Amino acid sequence: MYPAPFEYSAPTTLEEATALLAELGDEGRVLAGGQSLLPMMKMRLATPAHLVDINRIPGLDRIEQVNGHIEIGALVRHADVVASQEISDASPLMASTAPWVADPLVRNRGTVCGSVAHCDPEGDWNSVMLALGAQVVATSHNGERVIPIEDFIVDYFTNSLQPGEMVTAVRIPRADAGTGGKYLKLERKIGDYATVGVATHLRVEGGTITEAGIGLTSVGPHNIKAKEAEAMLVGQAPSPELFAEAARAAALASEPEDDVRGPAEYKRAVVEAYVRRGLEACVSQISEEG
């Protein structure tokens, strides 16, 4: 299978890339890891007129601490996250997700930011970003714009980037003492999309939950933030009853469909079980710290 013909540019500075994207408008697409874009182009589901390959721009491959946040640059590969000490110290949720993204060979190429921008409801990272309240840094020739992840994800394969903008980083809050995070993914085999994926994040201070984040993968037209379940948790003391109640609320927030990976009812039951288990895992991480 071959993609339809396209023009190709490989700028070596961000300024050059954004100038090109501004000029191209809707015709231009950013190529980073290419592990979703190229298959879509081969299947002719995407036919961009011009690819702007950002792989030759130095500095975009960094994982950095910026004002209490961790910033993950546009060329940070999934494999870099798996290997990163910084991530394993600063985000238990991201660290527990990375080894489950795609397969080891795809992880060597595919990028976190690319997956976030792709907005595939079966992608793992956007559930994590929703649970953590991440911010997306979008850059154009006019400058930088910071978009909360909830506003960034619009719908099925649709983000809120304007023509001429590209994602240059995602920012997540640094997990300090009292936080735990866990990603649970049910997949038929490695490399398959999730049947169900659940990202959970908790902060517990003085025995009370002060932050709760729950993101759901593969159970709706886009990754879902289980807001009602999150709200039930905040201000309460962790308990099995509370977690069971929040898990039921998250299952109700999911919108799964019957498909080859299983019937909707089954997937909803998995959401419920995984939210409960994820929250329990967060609490045990927090108590191990203490």
Add this chain to the structure above:
Amino acid sequence: MRVDVTINGESRSVDVEPRTLLVDFIRTHLGLTGTHIGCDTTSCGACTVVMDGNPVKSCTILAVQAHGSELKTVEGLRQNGQLHPIQIAFKEHHGLQCGFCTPGMMLVGATLLERNPDPTEEEIRWEISGNLCRCTGYMNIVKAIKEAGAGSAGDAVGEDLGAAESVAALEDMEEAHT
């Protein structure tokens, strides 16, 4: 567009269309057909090559993206006429049946062993989880990678297999299995 690469230690330079896939560049333009095309959808790993030290699926990379990079394919495993330890281990442990997945399996295995010369069975299974063997010969693939790391293929390391010897080795294997 001009694409310059170093492949198996040799510099090559070819003009291609931007939409040329790396796997076709390697097979058609460079004439190295040891890299296979299986699913063509980033699932099977038959097209695995090592790009700047990392194994990747060459059906899902454009040749123009490989410009300036260092590539290794299965043809590059053999050095100075001598089989790579992983090739010897695959032969000794019957790590291949139809052979279609073998180039990818060996490249992933060899890259793993460079980083971790003594991986556990579990580590090997994780590492090859992006490569499918539809003969389902995983037991012997895992065994071969493990043995190549442990150096148990030791006696045979450095053995130069000429064509006649390869045939003899094959006949021995057939005999052993009948």
